[in-house]
Amino acid sequence: MIQLLLVLPLLVPLYGAILCLFCWRKLQVQMAIGVVTQLGLLTSSIFLLQVVNKQGIVTTQVGNWPAPFGITLVADLFSCLMLVVSAVVGVSVFLFSLRGLDVKRMDFGYYPLLLLLQLGVSGVCLTGDIFNLFVWFEVLLICCFVLIALGGKKNQLEGAIKYVTINFLASGFLLTGTGIVYGLLGSLNLAELALLVRSAEAHPSLVTLAAMFFLVALGIKAAIFPLFFWLPASYHTPPIPISAFIAGLITKVGVYALVRLFTLVFVLELELMLPILTYVAGFTMVIGVLGAASQVDFRRILAFHIISQIGYMIMGLALYTPLALAGCIYFVVHNILVKTNLFLISGVVAHRHRTFALRKLGGIYLKQPTLALLFIISAFSLAGIPPLSGFWGKFMLAKAGFETGSYGIVATSLGVSLLTIFSMTKIWNEVFWKKKPETTEDEIETKVEKYENRLLHLPVVFLVLFILVLGLGAESFIQFTLKAADQLLNTDIYINAVLKDVK
Amino acid sequence: MKTLILAVAIRILLPLFILFSLYILLRGHNHPGGGFIGGLICAIGFIFHTMAHGPGHTIASFFCICIYVQPRQTGQNKLSHLLRLLSANVVNRKKLKGNATYTLKLLQVDPLFIIASGLFFAASSGVAGLLLQQPYMTAYWADFYLPVFGKPGTPILFDFGVYLLVLGVILKITFVMAEE
Amino acid sequence: MVILILAGILLAFAAPQLYHWLGKYTYLPFTLFAAAVFVYLSTYVPGILQGHTYSYGYTWTPSLNINIDFYFDGLSLLFSLLISGFGVLIMLYAGGYLKGDPLLGRFYLYLTLFMVAMLGVVLSANIFSLFIFWELTSVSSYLLIGYKNEKKEARDAALQALLVTGSGGLALMAGLLLLGIAGGSYSLTELLTRGDLVRASELYIPALVLVLAGAFTKSAQFPFHFWLPNAMEAPTPVSAFLHSATMVKAGIYLLARLSPVMGGTEAWQYSLMAAGGITAVFGVFMAMQHTDLKALLAYTTISALGLLVTLTGIGAAPALQAMLVFLLAHALYKGTLFLVAGNVDHATGTRDLNQLQGLGKKMWRTGAAATMAALSMAGVLPFFGFIGKELLYQAALEAEVFGFLLLAVFFITGMVFVTVAFVLGYGLFWKKSENTTPVQHHLPPSLYLPPLVLATAGLAFGLLPGIMATPLLQRAAQAVLVEEQSFKLVLWHGFNLVLGLSLLTLVAGYVVFLYSIRLRSFAPFIDKVHRFGPNYLYKLSIVGLLYGATRITAVIQNGYLRNYILVIILTLMTLVTMALWNGEPALEFGSRMYQLRDVRIHELILVLLIFPALAFLLLTGSRLTSIAIMGMIGYTAALFYILFGAPDVAATQLLIETLTVVLFVLILHKLPAFRKLVTSYQRIRYIIVSAVFGGMMTYVMLLVKQFPIKSELKRYYGENGYLLGKGHNIVNVILVDFRALDTLGEITVLAVAAIGIFAVLKLQLGKGDNS
């Protein structure tokens, strides 16, 4: 049963994609397959989450080879949460793209690519093997490459070049890091590596050396300072469903991998790593939010904001207490939902007004009050206004920071959250409150377009519901994250769960 | 590069390429080789063919299936129509030549389908384990040897999937590039 | 209580729909709701008066110790009654004031949300549920100030208010966190008993500073006051409700609430007295300069808030009593005056004092309310304001420190209050003048009743202080001081020093009033000075922030891929250096020299071939040559793989290299010839970086190779490759069996690449095809 549940998050999108490939020319069928797949993925991840919540960490040895020799799939609470959230985001992006994407792009494999991207995400979250992690990252990345370039418009291609080059280097470093780890420790299984690293024979400085390669490689993927350049260059170029999905999810997968590796394997010389991470977190926050403040394009503001929010997650990792890690996990989940939603909202706006430029937009407050409400909930949630979801993450991090006496980073994080409010209200001001400039032509809305617009609201409402639940009913979720953080820090649980057959 | 020599040579060489690639695929479990290399070799054969004859010709001669179709008659439901077509094409194919009620139709096999089936075989080779309450991709081997083929087992199926996929991928890329 | 709050939130979000249904009667459900809250809260009065306190707990987020707990004592009840009572009147008033406005539904949404949040602030027994409601008041205030959303001034003022109170809110959050750590609890009831513990903690001073920052921004203390006058962009009911009677007093409430916990130290006293004193004097000074009715009221409000903070800072019993009495009195008369200003604005279309005169005939009801409120403000005998002022002076006279200074502050503010009272209560309505301002329309009862009610309340409290005010205020003071209080408010204290001071204030105020026009001529000068005040600094910092952000971003995100890569590589090199710096196992090159001899001749030839190839690759200008060299390097790599026992890898490398070359040749004719794009300076820089990077990778490799690998994997695969994996070629067995999942991922990547190449080449959307 568990063996099935653990591979379902991989098999469901994989088979969905295969079926979509078989039905290459029939878009309607692809859509139907997509819907079924997304719902299947969501259900199976929720089941898995329940099982893990009840039984603790579960594992399956792919190919039935005992632990360090085959590839192990491991699900703990953190990875399950990631799976569930990515499935939720997948459902909503999928709903959005049914009406929010041009047919030409769909004709060229949008749906199978989306599903394979989800396969990559599931793979990264579930794998318990360091090389397999690399492989799934590549699956996820090449899907991103193609999706970003899909359509071949000028700025898409420009963005894609930077994205591809920098991420190619990142993959190279990831591979190099894996090589060093294997060369030093002679194993690839994360649990066994965790054991070996803690043994007396490991050389701390060499393990840290490998950790640095992973820090840079995964840092590029997670868009931390000073490695984030590809993100603002590319995330705002593809059509909205694509940028919403990638922007919402992919950087956080990088954060996931960082958290996983730096709590499980690279735990030596923490007195060197944690200050580095703290500085990285601080700079990431500040530079990201400043970048967002400087932009005057709906999507670009959101894109730069991703970086700043990544800073908070790294801060959670850098503080390295259960509460801080719980805050980090909470932040990851919250941010995936909120960010995707904000991107989708920008898509709804642009669907009607055909632009993302702040100066050309306006007057939505009066014309589309529902959208305004949906936006302000998400925006204030991102800015961490209580009791919306962003607040809890911020609160947990700040509390953890004070408890460990890291006043500087807490002050930075609070200051950054003020600037977040500033740039979110900038969007609110310009897009919603401001009168629409008369220079731009008024959009003519046919009945069909009105209907389409309604449909586009659906996924946004869906995500806002999650955001509200996450904020108002924070308790059960915070318990989850605390438990997940506990699992992360008590590596013995993980090691025993994976290597139980060996001993 | 449409030279006569290559054009003639490739007509003879292509079957050899395909056979050789299958051989590489099957020996892969015991000797250097395997699905990936086999698929590449097979694809290289087709690449030569494309270079010699152009992608249109390659597609027409290897990636098209001729089927006989017949418009659906009134009162005939979809399934029985399909079954009828199937039987016409598979069982009675030879007799249909010149039959006026059937028309010939070319069905192009996009390399994407090869890719998809390759992925399908590779992914499905592991499902057997799941069905038998074992972890995904648990290997199952037959108890007997086949000549040439060796011992059949799910890993061979997996390798076959890889073979197909690589073939499809290279073909797809080649055709697209050649059409440019 | 939680039901009421939830009902309020539901009602708030139903507001737009209700407006849709009810039209101009929309005010009804909201007024009724506020009244219901008021009545509900009133039921607690008898119990509280007998000295009971009530607390209700609802668990919400116990893992973080954040719960929705309510605590009813004198202080919270006083505030909550004030809020809900005002709420009734404002809800009624807004219905008339904004009649026919298309956004009225949303207005009620925000207003109700605000009222609920405000009740939450004063009733919370958990400092973080207090904080959550506190932030909600900021947000709803933001939305209310920006109510006229198409006006730029309104939007800017809203943003300013949000940023100032928001930053205060963040400081408060940090402060409360520290307080929670110092006191070991988030529960207010527990913290109230742990004042000594908190004050002794080393976190006390930072916590104090942060909490004060929160309270001061909210209560518009100097130098954070500037948002409040700008916030007058909001519709008048909002100004009356939020920005004079309730929200700005949240800061005062917080200070009063925490005074048993954090108060009593010198830091507390001095900072409060200083901030409050400066604000009080500054406020009245600025008030004198303005002729806009609402600005005038806003600055006097700031001044009054300053007085309240000062009184809280003094901390002695008489001062706190005075604080509570003055707070109530101020709320009553300032609320009235704001509503009066709104009525004047509504009826005449202007708020400029210079254009307004002789309104008394047409708007006598409003005028009557204004006069009563003005009398209270001036502190004239039968009104409640008089008692407030008496107590104020009393508190100053009994203060332990700075008594004289305080007296001066109180006197100056009192004097200007009298002047303003004259301006509003007399000048506007009853002063004889030739040309009266035309009144465009008559006011409906919903507009004149609320100010009348408030003004009358001010009179009633003044006339019957013992019945109306004393008991509750007594309990409230008890809550602040944590000891039994018995004070009695009486209207008449007899002839004493305080009365003399009161009279003197009145006279002085009248004199100032007579010369007020002349005093106002200072305004341009003051304006000039004030232009460089905090408001200017705020604008400067916003502009500076935007400018700085743009500059920094333009430098960091400069669009040049090579710079990005350079930064990434340098980061990696720095990090690796940090990891290896002083690290224990360093490279022992000397002892491994013998390995140099371990080279076979054909290997050496291969190596020696590659170096010139690399050099040639760098130097060549021909594309075809470079492709050929690339191919050659690839094939050499394949040879290496064969030499070191990896035939599968070699075959794959060989085939892939071939394919790459083919691919290259296919696209080669599409790309133009090389151009020299890099300057020689850049070239040198790149060469250095590349050489160091290459060297670093070599070093890393040698360092790692220094330790023999102890791989269990190799042994296991060697033993079981055939027995369990049924294959002689271990590599293949690993690929299709041991680690088949990797291969599955790998072929997925291939498939996606094929789709990608297909899509990129075939799908070329033009400008017109937008999503």
Next chain:
Amino acid sequence: MNLIIPVLIGAFFGVGLYLILHRHFFKLILGLILFGLATNMFIFVIVDLSRGSTAIIKRENEVAVEPFADPVPQALLLTAIVIGFAIQAFAIVLIKRVFQAIGTNDLDDLDKTDRIDQYYK
């Protein structure tokens, strides 16, 4: 060899990086390929190299007899090579498309997506 090959791979890394840092599209691709090759060889070389012996169990044996080459890096390497190839192929095509669409071969001309828009134009 254990000393010389790392130097060689270091050279690959260095030259690859140097080519990537150039602004020309073509050199960028060359650099990427070389960089990929370097990382691949890195994995292969990081363990002990063994001459002449492969990771194939001899017909007559049931288990592999030392010395045999470590099969793990080889398997990893195969996966990495294929993945690298897929990405390189995509990159090559992408760069060709960029050149077609934008008409430049200078990477410095591609700074439009990073440029901050002016609010008022």
